[in-house]
Amino acid sequence: MSSTLHVNGQKFDVEIRPHETLADVLRDKLGLIGVKVSCGEGECGSCTILVDGIPCTACLMLGRQGEGHELVTVEGIGGYENLHPIQQAFIDEQGFQCGFCTPGFIMTAKAFLDKNPNPTEEEVSIAMSGNICRCGAYPYIVKSVLKAAENIRNQQS
Amino acid sequence: MNIMNAQQVTKDRKVVGKSVPVLDAREKVTGSLKFGVDFAVLGMVHGKILRSTVPHGRVKRIDVRKAESLPGVLGVVTHEDAPDLNWMGVWDNYRGKVLDGIARFVGDEIAAVAATTVEIAEEALELIEVEYEPLPAVLDVEKALLADAPQVREEGNVRDEYVVLWGDLEQGVAEADHIVDIEMRYKSQNYAGIGRNACICEWDGDKVTMWTSTQTPSELQSGIHQAFGMPMSNVRVIALPSGCSFGLWWSNNFMMVTALLAKKIRKPVKIELTSQECMAAVKRRHIEITRGRMGVKNDGTLTLADFSHLMDNGAYGFKTDVYFFCVDLWGGALNGDYRVRGVNTNLVTSGCMRAVGDITMGLAVERLADMCAATVDMDPVEFRIKNQLKSGQQLRMQESRGHMKGALTEYIDALSDEQKQGWPEMFHLSSGSTHELLIRGAEKFRWRDRWKGWGVPASVNDSKYRGVGVGTGAHCCGVEFGGNTSSVVRVNLDGSVNVFSACGRQGQGSETTLAQVAAEEMGVSLDRVSIVTGDTDSVPFASGSSASTTMFRTGWATREACRDAKKQLLRVASQEFFNGIPDDQLEIDDGIVQVRNYANEHPRIPLEEMMNVLCSDSLSQTSVITGRPNGVMPPTIAFARQWAAQFAEVEVDIETGEIKIIDYLAGQDSGTVMNPNVLKNQVIGGAICGAGFVLYEGIEFDQNDGRILNDSLLDYKVLRSGDFPSDVEVFFVESEDPVGPFGARGAGESPAAAAGPAICQAVHNAIGVWVDVPMTPETVLKALKMKSE
Secondary structure (H helix, E strand, O other): OEEEEEEOOEEEEEEOOOOOEHHHHHHHHOOOOOOOOOOOOOOOOOOEEEEOOEEEEHHHOEHHHHOOOEEEOHHHHOOOOOOOHHHHHHHHOOOOOOOOOHHHHHHHHHHHHHHOOOOOHHHHHHHHHHOOOOOOOHHHHHHHHHHHHHHHHHHHO | OOHHHHHHHOOOOOOOOOOOOOOOHHHHHHOOOOOHHHOOOOOOEEEEEEEOOOOOEEEEEEEOHHHHHOOOEEEEEOHHHOOOOOEEOHHHOOEEOOOOOEEOOOOOEEEEEEEOOHHHHHHHHHHOEEEEEEOOOOOOOOHHHOOOOOOOOOOOOEOOOEEEEEOOHHHHHHHOOEEEEEEEEEOOOOOOOOOOOEEEEEEEOOEEEEEEEOOOHHHHHHHHHHHHOOOHHHEEEEEEOOOOOOOOOOOOHHHHHHHHHHHHHOOOEEEEOOHHHHHHOOOEEOOEEEEEEEEEOOOOOEEEEEEEEEEEEEOOOOOOOOOOOHHHHOOOOOOEEEEEEEEEOOOOOEEOOOOOOOOOHHHHHHHHHHHHHHHOOOOHHHHHHHHOOOOOOEOOOOOOOHHHHHHHHHHHHHOOOOOOOOOOOOOEOOOOOOHHHHHHHHHHHOHHHHOOOOOOOOEEEOOEEEEEEEEEEEEOOOOOOOOOOOOEEEEOOOOOEEEEOOOOOOOOOHHHHHHHHHHHHHOOOHHHEEEEOOEOOOOOOOOOOOOOOHHHHHHHHHHHHHHHHHHHHHHHHHHHOOOOOOHHHEEEEOOEEEEOOOHHHOOOEEHHHHHHHHHHOOOOOOOOEEEOOOOOOOOHHHOOOEEEEEEEEEEEEOOOOOEEEEEEEEEEEOEOOOOHHHHHHHHHHHHHHHHHHHHOOOOOEOOOOOOEOOOOOOOOOOOOHHHOOOOOEEEEOOOOOOOOHHHEOOOOOHHHHHHHHHHHHHHHHHHOOOOOOOOOHHHHHHHHHHHHO
16 A cells, blocks of 8 residues: 655655554665664664654654654755755764764754754753763764754854 | 884874864765665665574574475575684684584574565574574573583683783782772673664675675674685675774674575675664673782882783683783782683673773772772872873783783894884883873862862762762773784875775774874875775775774874875986985975975975876886885884873762762873864763763673573663763873874773773762662662661
């Protein structure tokens, strides 16, 4: 049975088997490998995407649950040649080491900054605690998100 | 040329020491970087591994017929398909056959299935019938030592004792005013790597290609060569970046199983591990036990350091020792005796995890030294300054080290004086120590104001007790004898440079920092350097990114290769463009060949122009310039170490037992810092790894069969953003190394070793009691209860 997914502003008709996770569908059928899957049980946050603006772990959703929602992956906020200010800030502050968890952190940061454009350091640190960075880049992730907030505010003013 | 002088001439650096963004930063933030799990090749099918359900047993009967007849199944392999050959993993982290019909731990590889989909492969696993002849299992590291213990391996459980000795123990005892002893037991830490791994393997005729996330491409190539008895020239490994590895993804047996399966079905096969497989069936840190005593005089002089350490290798590890540089860190002790034994158990294989030995045994040595300092009521910073090894002093790891000492001195003695020219003094610490780190760190942290005495809290607010602590850590900068490395550099027609250096990409930024070394030495901008790190068809054999090797040894090789290429270039330039002005008076600056100090009075020839002329000149000898190291690198272990000193403030809630890290300062002496942003990040990552080890982390094994019970991130807790202060500060002491590239040394592991001692001491100072690790709330409350009784 064909399903329709709205991902990164585009419409896709895809065959989704009932047991397939949304993360697998996005990765395997739509080639969106920025949806990284590590723990597969919603604990590490690497596969975080936005579902109608809310950060969700795509490994815990079934593919068909994605129907009827606006889905955004890291590929949807910025690309190699047109980075989103959050992505740029992660580069400037080196908010990563190995890079596996990075798309998940960036999507968590996106949802957070959409709601709280002027956060304190502590608020950022707590907001980022749903994701795991085993390399331990946390302090630089926090700096990246603060810098991104500043850049976005400057852009808008 | 004297290496010392060479360091000094290059002070005016353009790329070295700059915080340039890592070369793959855009790929990382856009999610386009391909890790093992993201990789695919055309025609690829999927494999799954059947894992043992018993801790020890011989496969008596295995029937794969039902599995083979399941539609979609392309083939099954068992031990009957495997070559009767042993292969060895990096640093003896694995020794065994691909499959040999014996289960040595719950989760061991028994068979594997290839199918058109993962689901079919999984279904087929359930159709394989296995009957085991049970063998007695040993799940306890101390019991495994006993003569009548079940033997895990044909070589026996117990490896040779590894011994470091200096001075005379009896004298150390006699001279001491106090003898203090300790026993510490450490739980095994899980790598808990985010990112998992996958291996894709394809056979083409008698050649094999493997794509997987690994830190050690060359050694994996060598492992395949051993496991399948084929020439290395027919083995190609393409190492993909890994998620955070900490030593997990070197050469692992699941990669060999993938190769076996691909060989049988003659199709590319991908085995993608689940998170549970990564956490329970690959590798973990050793379970370790340290017992020791130290002697101290009333003036704070350590007269004795006497330690005996036991580590479990799990089923397939084969290590004699954990590699421990706490011996050198506390090398000021007048007499020393360190003994380590490795022993096999029927638990999942254990191996080198970040700061191996120094995070465990080093913690016991630091804690016992702290207990000595407390006994004579001396400030822990002062005590460290008094008793830790300083630059120029004799290293202890070189004292009668059973099996190594002879080999190392024989090797050194066999070289000519010319080959050893410019070497630092062997068996003496070449540069750096904790000394400057402690002095500067104490000042920055305001240690004198904040430290109130042993077991005295810095402040108390209701049930919340705060305390400060200092910890130090050391580790190696790569090793020898199996730790060799090289680099090749090629100058292209347009003057751009390719660097071929085997290293891993697990987030430590080596692809960038090695490129910085090359750009600096070649005199070209960073964007003119492209680095190949993982393809064994082009990189020379190199000890991979393990044991903090990469910057020190591979960086050295890369710089030497660049020097060689540059020398060739400048010789040609001297002859063809500069009317015989000697090549040693020429230089390359920002891609332009010119006369040093007199650039404006002579032609300035862009590399591109020079290479083009060369190529169009039929008289030129060659169209390509390649460089390789010409000299002999002195044996790292004989002179270089990395150093860390860290300061922490913690808050302990004596009602809940919860520990919070309030403030943190990390000092690092790794010589010249190639890229400050990269290193700061790595240092803090190390501190967080060490903090996790002493605060939360520990594998729980089933008492009956040894399986890992907390094999998921739901049950195995690691630190998160809110658990570590975001305003942590890092400072560097850059004691230039006489050998490392531009004075750089190793870096990634000593920070992990220093964190535990700093946090443990801070907790002790807050609540007046030493707490066992991991210092979970229950353990803290138990320690407080014991103290009050």
